[in-house]
Amino acid sequence: MRQLAKTLERQEKILLSLSRFSYLSRSQIQIIHEIPSERTAQRVMQQLSKYVSSFMDGEKIFYLNAEGRKYTGCEKICKKMTTSRHYIMRNDLYIAYNCPDDWKNEMRLLYKDVNVIADALFESNGIRHIVEVDHTQKMQANKVKIEKYRKLLEYGVLKNIRLVWMTTTNYRKKKLLEMMGDIQGQVFTISDFH
Template identity: 45%
Template sequence: MSLKKLDFLTIDQIQRIHGIASERHARGVLKKMEHYLASFREGKKYYYLNKEGRERIGCEKVRKKTLQAKHFIIRNEIYIAFGQPDTWKNEIKLGTKNTGHFICDAWFKVENQHYCVEADYTQKMSENRKKIDRYKKFRETGVFQKNYGHFPELIWITTTEYRRQQLKKMCDGLTCEVFTIADFK
């Protein structure tokens, strides 16, 4: 079910999500599931549901080998770090007609706090700036706050310290945390 929710996973993410202590044991579990899984190597091996796997668990979303897999993998680090929230949803549409709609990589709620997750793997900073500006415009409408009491906290995960600092500056005025992949290793 974790692959249904998270699209792509590495073996170490599977271990952490399911509490599997050894890589050897995790490989054994994956071997037993091989009829339902597909994988490819992009530095690490990435696993995802094949057609039989999707049919078996009722997953409608088709995933294939893609260059975007690393984007999903780093997004999943936030899911794991925040305790695998039950409320986690991928690719949620936000915004209004006036501000324009945009897709956040993931959304979740812990207690009464809402979070929007953005994964920055190879995105141009100009694109990140546009997305942050959309969040700011959306916050100014007050629509989310009216319905939920407060605007969601924005969580970014990126690849380098330099990119972290750039994102922090761009997010000025928003409640925001920026992590690097190294923060979770």
């Protein structure tokens, strides 16, 4: 009886994670929910097949289906699409920063003439981290976003921040670091995590 309760609790936590993060790879589910083996993770996800859909993108990527959204109260509809890689990259950063409790996705920062949506925000050691994922974005769009953060710093709205980027190539990493200039932060590439 206790084992069944534990199994149901883990399943519910996984469904709530999918509601929170939209897409999770099998290995991300394993890390976040401390599932020891790939085989066990596959079995757990098979048991959740009523609530989740999946597709292959290097490894299995899971998301809530209609039944899963109904169970969790999630309103966001996810499908198999290329933008899922953006979410997977953001999740890699969430895991790299030890799954912060205060991690919030898609947060709007608005002040005067500046309106910007950060991919995620969290705080660590008194420093607010602003997370941005550059998957297929044009460099000009990244530049505009960085300038908005610079303006918020100049207005004094943002203080003690660290801008954290995840991108795809070393060339893009170099460009982002150049554009950030004196803004505190760092840029990771996918290869830093895989």
